[in-house]
Amino acid sequence: MGQKGREIVKMNVDELINLLNKALSDEWLAYYQYWIGAKVVRGPMKDAVIAELTLHATEELAHAELVSTRIIQLGGTPVLSPEEWLKLTNCGYEPPFNHYVEEILNQNIKGEQCAINVYNSMLNITREGDPVTYNMALGILAQEVEHEEDLQALREDLELMLLKSK
């Protein structure tokens, strides 16, 4: 734990660590949802969808890296057990029982919209009291916004393609 780094945080650090552990749980679940989605997805445009899901999985893992590093800087302990992920998560986990491309895209779009809310609210909470966490949340938020748009664009392409083939 960095002493001065923690001193300059002008907010309740324990509450902040708790919020960060909730976000960390979301990131691991998002990582796996993308990763397993890329394995099982079936249907038109499968290859383009697999490429995007796989890339997003690695980006969610990078978010987990950033969030856990921040927890440690604040003197906290990153969530230690996968069992905790489902208890702490804001966004939950939806198993891709239905392997069809559009269903998997829809599930992940929902997840991204939840992630956008999580980091947007983290920005509001840290704006005055913790510029370092604020800066981290801003970077992650920008990427979640990109993820949502990538998936919605894929869904639109899919709809246009299916329309044309009728």
Ligand code: FE
């Ligand atoms: Fe993420």
Ligand code: FE
């Ligand atoms: Fe994302």
Ligand code: MG
């Ligand atoms: Mg992308």
